Amino acid sequence: MTPIRPRGAPLAPLTAKERERFDFAVIAHWIPEGEHVLDLGCGDGRLLRYLNESKRITGYGVEIAHESVLGCIRNGVDVIQIDIEGGLSGFEDRSFSHAIISQALQAMHSTERILNEMLRVADEAIVSFPNFAYRVNREAIAAGHMPVSEDLPYEWYDTPNVRFFTIADFEALCDKLGIAVRERLAFDAFGQPVTDDPNLNGSLAFYRLGRA
Amino acid sequence: MSLENSVGNVAPQRFCRNAPLALKGGGQLPSFELVYETYGTLNAARSNAVLVCHALSGSHHVAGTYADNPNSVGWWDNLVGPGKPLDTNKFFVIGVNNLGGCYGSTGPLSINPETGKRYGADFPLVTVEDWVAAQACLADDLGIDTWAAVIGGSLGGMQAIEWSLEFPERIRHAIAIASAPKLSAQNIAFNEVARQAILSDPDFHGGHYAEHGVVPTRGLRLARMIGHITYLSDDQMDEIFGRNLRNGEHSFSYGVDFEVESYLRYQGDKFAGFFDANTYLLTTKALDYFDPAYAYGGDLAAAFARARASFLVASFTTDWRFSPARSREIVFALMHNRRRVAYAEIDCDAGHDSFLLDDAHYHAVLRAYLENIKV
Numbered sequence: 052m053t054p055i056r057p058r059g060a061p062l063a064p065l066t067a068k069e070r071e072r073f074d075f076a077v078i079a080h081w082i083p084e085g086e087h088v089l090d091l092g093c094g095d096g097r098l099l100r101y102l103n104e105s106k107r108i109t110g111y112g113v114e115i116a117h118e119s120v121l122g123c124i125r126n127g128v129d130v131i132q133i134d135i136e137g138g139l140s141g142f143e144d145r146s147f148s149h150a151i152i153s154q155a156l157q158a159m160h161s162t163e164r165i166l167n168e169m170l171r172v173a174d175e176a177i178v179s180f181p182n183f184a185y186r187v188n189r190e191a192i193a194a195g196h197m198p199v200s201e202d203l204p205y206e207w208y209d210t211p212n213v214r215f216f217t218i219a220d221f222e223a224l225c226d227k228l229g230i231a232v233r234e235r236l237a238f239d240a241f242g243q244p245v246t247d248d249p250n251l252n253g254s255l256a257f258y259r260l261g262r263a
Numbered sequence: 264m265s266l267e268n269s270v271g272n273v274a275p276q277r278f279c280r281n282a283p284l285a286l287k288g289g290g291q292l293p294s295f296e297l298v299y300e301t302y303g304t305l306n307a308a309r310s311n312a313v314l315v316c317h318a319l320s321g322s323h324h325v326a327g328t329y330a331d332n333p334n335s336v337g338w339w340d341n342l343v344g345p346g347k348p349l350d351t352n353k354f355f356v357i358g359v360n361n362l363g364g365c366y367g368s369t370g371p372l373s374i375n376p377e378t379g380k381r382y383g384a385d386f387p388l389v390t391v392e393d394w395v396a397a398q399a400c401l402a403d404d405l406g407i408d409t410w411a412a413v414i415g416g417s418l419g420g421m422q423a424i425e426w427s428l429e430f431p432e433r434i435r436h437a438i439a440i441a442s443a444p445k446l447s448a449q450n451i452a453f454n455e456v457a458r459q460a461i462l463s464d465p466d467f468h469g470g471h472y473a474e475h476g477v478v479p480t481r482g483l484r485l486a487r488m489i490g491h492i493t494y495l496s497d498d499q500m501d502e503i504f505g506r507n508l509r510n511g512e513h514s515f516s517y518g519v520d521f522e523v524e525s526y527l528r529y530q531g532d533k534f535a536g537f538f539d540a541n542t543y544l545l546t547t548k549a550l551d552y553f554d555p556a557y558a559y560g561g562d563l564a565a566a567f568a569r570a571r572a573s574f575l576v577a578s579f580t581t582d583w584r585f586s587p588a589r590s591r592e593i594v595f596a597l598m599h600n601r602r603r604v605a606y607a608e609i610d611c612d613a614g615h616d617s618f619l620l621d622d623a624h625y626h627a628v629l630r631a632y633l634e635n636i637k638v
Contacts, residue, residue: 130606
């Protein structure tokens, strides 16, 4: 995976906008041209629009928030307003090549159900999330405070996140659920790929998952 | 009623077709007429036409007012007009009274050319498919090959669905609001009670009440009262009426005690004063029969395989007549066929009738979708 910036460029943490584009690029990299995907917690549909424009990928977004659904419709993105906390009943088995959940799993309660449902309706799942055990976050906790950063941009009292987990935690859950990690990528807050101890050095984690 | 962004004064037009129309239930109409209204201007490419389909008691009078009656505002005037979500600066909008209706299109009140008398109960049972076929004749006459969109709520949404199945190449967008792919047993049950109210009215005379110079108002009134209960939500009824008393105390009689009774009687009386009982009967049967999956062994996804249109499906959380789950059936059938569909489940406390209101989010959704339609 190419880092978002050329090596040698001055390093500053990715801004929210850069991080989003980065997130999209990593996900697009994993999906072949013309595939049919499901994007859970799709917001205003920007990822789907990006996937369609860059790789002719079709599919549907799923959202519960009214404003996001409206945003999708404005963006011309096909969105289904359903609460995925209750599962994906009605969605047919293996009807998508990929089910994606981009930077949203940490904001949902029924983690296990959602992961299982993703791999029921799609051949492969793509998950990205902020790694709570990233060095900077550990330092914040060690200093006595909940971490706030570009990748965790909320105060403890206004965060939409309800599940706080790490790369190590997520892989343990996959193992428990019989989910195979087909590929993992981790990046630091500067968008540089991390291979050495990603649970410590990775701020953003990306997974390509399948049935074990 | 604000006249801002109104299409202004409108006048109904009449389309006559002097050729037979075969009906789904067997038989045919030797000829027929449809009354309709148009708003906006058909563009040179004829690519901006939108058909608005009415529900059980609606008509061709969708927007604007009649010059001789300032209170005659169209039933979906809050949606249709210059600058409104269904923008008549962009679209050429058509409202049509369906076959079997009682607002001027050929129906039970029309003269049967074979007998020289009103059809009355002899008017054949027409279906949603027949309505769409008749609307297609009108579209032909107006030179509209393809609709930019067909839109409707409730039974009107069923017509939008039917357009996508019967004429897949003639409709680019289908907008089905507070609709369903078929009625449930409970829906049919409510319709049957309403029909029995009319059929058992001594003034019904087997549907030939006109010849007796009477109208089965008691039956119609009851039918409308039952219908009204199902169009509103429990919460909304509680909010509006609660147990409020009409005269401040219990009367210990069968007169009107509670406000809700007064409201239902008023709605029933009003409706019975203008609506035709035979039209009511046949329209409820058209609702009951609508089931595009029927010919596919109940497989709705198979029925939708023909559809080519992009869909907007919308439902309301408090609608128990056509609940959100019924709209989701449409959505999943479309998704099975990988058709384009957006689905919005709108928070609105007004039950089934929400589709007629101008809830800000609901209208924002419609506006956003309609703005993206290329003409």
